[in-house]
Amino acid sequence: MAAVNNEYLKEIEGARCDLSDLINRKNCAPIMLRLAFHDAGNFDAKTKTGGANGSIRFPVELANPANNGIKVALDFCDEVKNKHPTVTFADLYQLAGVVAVEVTGGPNIDFVPGRTDSTIPDAVRLPNPNGGSEHLRENFYRMGLSDKDIVALSGSHTLGRAHKERSGFEGPFTKEPLKFDNSYFRELLKGETEGLLKLPSDKALVEDHEFKKYVQRYAKCEETFFKEYAESHKKMSELGFTTKKCCCH
Numbered sequence: 001m002a003a004v005n006n007e008y009l010k011e012i013e014g015a016r017c018d019l020s021d022l023i024n025r026k027n028c029a030p031i032m033l034r035l036a037f038h039d040a041g042n043f044d045a046k047t048k049t050g051g052a053n054g055s056i057r058f059p060v061e062l063a064n065p066a067n068n069g070i071k072v073a074l075d076f077c078d079e080v081k082n083k084h085p086t087v088t089f090a091d092l093y094q095l096a097g098v099v100a101v102e103v104t105g106g107p108n109i110d111f112v113p114g115r116t117d118s119t120i121p122d123a124v125r126l127p128n129p130n131g132g133s134e135h136l137r138e139n140f141y142r143m144g145l146s147d148k149d150i151v152a153l154s155g156s157h158t159l160g161r162a163h164k165e166r167s168g169f170e171g172p173f174t175k176e177p178l179k180f181d182n183s184y185f186r187e188l189l190k191g192e193t194e195g196l197l198k199l200p201s202d203k204a205l206v207e208d209h210e211f212k213k214y215v216q217r218y219a220k221c222e223e224t225f226f227k228e229y230a231e232s233h234k235k236m237s238e239l240g241f242t243t244k245k246c247c248c249h
Contacts, residue, residue: 030160036097051240
């Protein structure tokens with residue numbers, strides 16, 4: 001765990017402010033959120049390998065097709081890292097995801113700093129957008145996450161759009177791709193909507209009975225979605241990271 005003291009916390013707050021400014025200026029919340037998820041999403045709960053450790057910055061990991069386009073977010077983060085060099089890459093990438101949600105109107109997410117940077121790349125173990133419910137469970141259960149986490153975190157598709165050169169798919173998921181709300185779930189329940197994209201992994205959420213219960217829950221009440229999304233996002237951002245109370249002095 002990285003040393004967390006008052007000076008480090010000041011740097012984290014400075015990085016938070018700079019990330020907020022950058023994301024607002026560049027309208028880059030979706031790719032910053034994707035960076036955070038992809039860095040954390042390699043975690044294996046059984047072997048305790050991978051997780052939110054900054055390893056996505058290594059070329060061999062970044063070159064994996066699942067991470068196409070992520071370099072844009074890494075370059076943005078480097079701008080902030082240059083101003084706050086003591087902040088670990090692992091903390092910076094997860095803080096970027098938290099700020100991306102918050103500045104686009106989403107819930108506040110509890111952020112605990114102290115992640116240590118990996119010195120080696122991780123194996124890339126990320127969900128495939130072509131996967132169905134079994135594939136989603138296989139990947140998220142590996143990380144130690146639940147059905148509720150799967151659906152709540154899928155709600156992050158309220159931000160951004162798919163790019164053909166990155167995922168093989170093209171188009172936005174919602175009508176306002178820079179606004180974090182519960183419209184992703186409302187669109188899922190509508191079925192096919194002209195101009196809006198639904199990936200096979202999105203459709204699986206309404207085809208699977210257990211997943212669909214959460215889709216309906218979140219479509220009905222944005223407050224419930226925000227609360228449970230914030231909880232699931234925090235879990236994702238701390239995969240492979242054991243939090244400790246700060247002893248500042």
